[in-house]
Amino acid sequence: MTPRPLPTLRTEAARVRRHPGPAGPDALARLAEAEDTLRAIGAGEVDAFVVADGDARRHVFTLSTADRPYRMFVENMRDGAATLSADGLILYANRQLSELLACPREAIVGSPLATFVLGGAPIDPEDLRGRDGLGATLEFELRAANGRAVPVQVGSSPLVVDGDALTCLTFTDLSVHKAKDREIARLGEVQAERMTDLQGAQAALTRLATHDALTGLPNRGLLVDRIDQALAHAKLSGRCTAVLFVDLDRFKQVNDTHGHAAGDAVLRRAGERLVAALRPIDTVARIGGDEFVVLAPEVTSQPHAVEIGARLVDALTGSPHSGESPERISASVGVAVSHGGRGTAETLLEEADNCMYQAKALGGGRAAVFDAVLARRAKRQSSARLMLESALDDHRVIVYYQPVVDIPTGRVAGFEALARLAAPDGSITPPAEFIPVAEDSGLVVRLGAQVLDLACREARGWQPPPAPPGHRLTVAVNLSSRQFDAGDLMSLVARTLEQTGLTPGSLHLEMTETAIIDLHPGLIAQLARIRSLGVQIGLDDFGTGYASLTHLRRLPLTFVKIDRSFVQGLGRNDEDERIVAAVVDLAANLRLRSIAEGVETEDQLDRLRELGCDQAQGYLFARPLPAGHALEVLRSGRGEPVDGRSPRPAR
Amino acid sequence: MTRYHLTLFVSGASERSSRAIADATAVCHRHLSGDYQLSVVDVHDDRRAAATSGVLAVPTLVRNRPLPTRRITGDLSNAEKVLLALQLPPTRAAPAHGG
Numbered sequence: 001m002t003p004r005p006l007p008t009l010r011t012e013a014a015r016v017r018r019h020p021g022p023a024g025p026d027a028l029a030r031l032a033e034a035e036d037t038l039r040a041i042g043a044g045e046v047d048a049f050v051v052a053d054g055d056a057r058r059h060v061f062t063l064s065t066a067d068r069p070y071r072m073f074v075e076n077m078r079d080g081a082a083t084l085s086a087d088g089l090i091l092y093a094n095r096q097l098s099e100l101l102a103c104p105r106e107a108i109v110g111s112p113l114a115t116f117v118l119g120g121a122p123i124d125p126e127d128l129r130g131r132d133g134l135g136a137t138l139e140f141e142l143r144a145a146n147g148r149a150v151p152v153q154v155g156s157s158p159l160v161v162d163g164d165a166l167t168c169l170t171f172t173d174l175s176v177h178k179a180k181d182r183e184i185a186r187l188g189e190v191q192a193e194r195m196t197d198l199q200g201a202q203a204a205l206t207r208l209a210t211h212d213a214l215t216g217l218p219n220r221g222l223l224v225d226r227i228d229q230a231l232a233h234a235k236l237s238g239r240c241t242a243v244l245f246v247d248l249d250r251f252k253q254v255n256d257t258h259g260h261a262a263g264d265a266v267l268r269r270a271g272e273r274l275v276a277a278l279r280p281i282d283t284v285a286r287i288g289g290d291e292f293v294v295l296a297p298e299v300t301s302q303p304h305a306v307e308i309g310a311r312l313v314d315a316l317t318g319s320p321h322s323g324e325s326p327e328r329i330s331a332s333v334g335v336a337v338s339h340g341g342r343g344t345a346e347t348l349l350e351e352a353d354n355c356m357y358q359a360k361a362l363g364g365g366r367a368a369v370f371d372a373v374l375a376r377r378a379k380r381q382s383s384a385r386l387m388l389e390s391a392l393d394d395h396r397v398i399v400y401y402q403p404v405v406d407i408p409t410g411r412v413a414g415f416e417a418l419a420r421l422a423a424p425d426g427s428i429t430p431p432a433e434f435i436p437v438a439e440d441s442g443l444v445v446r447l448g449a450q451v452l453d454l455a456c457r458e459a460r461g462w463q464p465p466p467a468p469p470g471h472r473l474t475v476a477v478n479l480s481s482r483q484f485d486a487g488d489l490m491s492l493v494a495r496t497l498e499q500t501g502l503t504p505g506s507l508h509l510e511m512t513e514t515a516i517i518d519l520h521p522g523l524i525a526q527l528a529r530i531r532s533l534g535v536q537i538g539l540d541d542f543g544t545g546y547a548s549l550t551h552l553r554r555l556p557l558t559f560v561k562i563d564r565s566f567v568q569g570l571g572r573n574d575e576d577e578r579i580v581a582a583v584v585d586l587a588a589n590l591r592l593r594s595i596a597e598g599v600e601t602e603d604q605l606d607r608l609r610e611l612g613c614d615q616a617q618g619y620l621f622a623r624p625l626p627a628g629h630a631l632e633v634l635r636s637g638r639g640e641p642v643d644g645r646s647p648r649p650a651r
Numbered sequence: 652m653t654r655y656h657l658t659l660f661v662s663g664a665s666e667r668s669s670r671a672i673a674d675a676t677a678v679c680h681r682h683l684s685g686d687y688q689l690s691v692v693d694v695h696d697d698r699r700a701a702a703t704s705g706v707l708a709v710p711t712l713v714r715n716r717p718l719p720t721r722r723i724t725g726d727l728s729n730a731e732k733v734l735l736a737l738q739l740p741p742t743r744a745a746p747a748h749g750g
Binding site (some may be wrong): 029033036039040045046047376 | 662665667668707708709710711719721722723724726727736
């Protein structure tokens with residue numbers, strides 16, 4: 001039992017009312033019912049209890065209005081029972097005590113207990129009250145009327161009724177206890193259960209109000225209580241207290257793709273894994289959706305707390321178990337540490353929450369610790385999100401274009417479209433400031449659609465320079481994995497092509513290797529349908545992710561982009577050079593076009609030409625430029641390098 | 652199809668049980684215009700029913716249908732309070748001949 005069931009329940013009721021959780025109005029109604037039940041019990045409006053669970057250890061005799069079942073219970077129980085007055089007189093004896101003493105009840109009631117104790121030794125009332133007034137367990141021998149000595153174990157419960165200090169005693173006959181054990185009267189058993197039901201009911205109600213129904217873990221209310229307690233202790237001990245905010249990465253996708261039952265299973269499993277990874281003194285709570293909080297009341301230092309955070313990430317990351325959804329789960333953990341009990345539960349939770357977002361912004365699957373720098377960054381994050389949202393609403397998304405050059409001919413083959421945000425004051429926001437937020441928040445789906453539309457629209461208006469027949473300028477647009485998950489990408493692409501009038505063959509779609517790490521049949525089918533429109537599909541950042549030959553074979557690809565990190569090693573690093581050579585060869589063998597990214601020097605371009613790479617892009621030719629400037633590059637002719645310090649640098 | 656299904660859980664033939672049965676019957680009779688079914692369960696006879704209905708203490712009156720279920724525990728003599736707790740329709744007088 002928690003020490004304060006009623007206040008906890010009420011506090012929790014108030015909290016739930018302020019912040020109704022995911023369970024919504026029904027949880028509120030249940031809570032109201034639970035409160036009302038407690039009120040009815042307190043007001044003596046009930047006469048029996050039904051639930052029998054919980055860990056009641058001591059009998060309760062406090063509910064005078066529910067005394068009828070108790071009296072029946074006491075009458076029929078297998079132990080002797082008596083009530084003693086403050087001066088040691090027996091005020092009441094049950095049937096079993098009368099049998100133990102082989103003496104009619106009239107002869108027992110009114111006599112001092114000492115009369116029936118072997119040797120007549122008086123029992124010190126203080127012994128019965130126990131040292132702390134909470135009762136005691138004693139052993140002595142009773143003297144029955146027939147002269148027999150009966151060894152008994154005596155349990156005492158002191159209580160005050162109408163101002164009188166009384167002591168309730170139970171006498172367990174040690175001589176026959178075992179033999180009689182199995183002869184419990186049915187009624188006695190039923191009543192015994194009912195007896196524990198007061199505590200059982202309260203425990204059940206308290207549990208309902210303080211624990212999360214799905215995982216059985218403490219909820220936010222209980223967590224806040226425990227954090228406050230831990231901070232109070234830490235003020236005395238001077239120790240560190242850690243609060244770790246745990247959020248499952250990509251949980252929403254599990255729910256969306258595999259249904260809520262699968263999501264629930266993942267949550268339960270996550271709760272179990274967290275508990276298993278921690279010490280018994282630590283608390284794991286579930287405070288909402290896929291959010292867990294760990295309280296580690298005793299940590300030695302901030303690094304220690306971070307270590308615990310990393311352990312939690314490890315515990316949650318890993319292959320799903322059989323019968324679980326096939327999604328890989330990882331988690332982001334934010335760590336906040338209080339030194340010597342500084343701060344409050346709320347500030348620690350807020351700090352840990354901010355850190356968790358930071359961990360998430362760094363790509364998830366990691367723990368991040370609170371510090372001032374990070375707090376500022378987190379603040380920037382949320383303002384970045386607002387900025388992105390308003391830019392999407394106001395259609396202030398613009399597209400910069402970086403030329404892609406045919407290496408053998410030196411001709412501009414097309415452009416890669418890159419998203420930028422134009423602030424109302426005309427300044428341009430670089431991608432590093434909004435792409436991570438876009439990915440993390442899912443706004444990338446809207447962003448991607450706007451960029452696709454703009455890029456197709458603008459590319460439609462490009463007049464290609466005189467070129468061999470069939471030469472068309474292409475525009476490459478990046479896809480996020482979120483767009484695959486968000487719905488019918490094929491329809492979006494088809495609709496955009498139709499509305500903008502761009503030839504499908506001019507549109508190239510690029511996705512990163514990480515976006516297709518989960519190569520499920522649905523994804524392959526989506527891409528195949530898009531490819532069947534005539535749109536070309538390629539892999540971005542090739543070589544940095546997880547794409548295998550299987551990916552290359554099974555996806556309807558037409559090109560791969562060699563990551564800049566390898567290109568920049570050309571002429572300097574043998575290993576990078578071998579990788580580029582291998583990718584170019586591989587692409588050629590699979591009849592895929594190879595495009596080198598991040599080409600900055602003539603030497604790199606020469607090496608790429610020698611290796612047989614098809615196309616290249618990078619600062620050597622041009623930075624990403626606004627549409628008008630990009631067309632100038634085109635007019636200036638055939639992708640000759642332009643001044644890197646262009647009037648409106650993009651990065 | 653009967654609209655309201657209610658179950659009253661009581662404990663034996665106690666005085667409180669009798670009162671609860673009388674109160675629950677009166678509330679249903681006056682306010683549910685005959686469109687209800689009220690069952691009385693003694694928890695001594697059927698403890699499982701009580702447990703599955705989430706009843707912790709008795710007397711408790713449970714609205715089983717329409718879902719979601721609603722409960723009220725304790726004194727049932729205040730009809731308004733009972734109707735509110737069980738989210739039953741606002742007070743409606745029974746036909747005069749209902750007595």
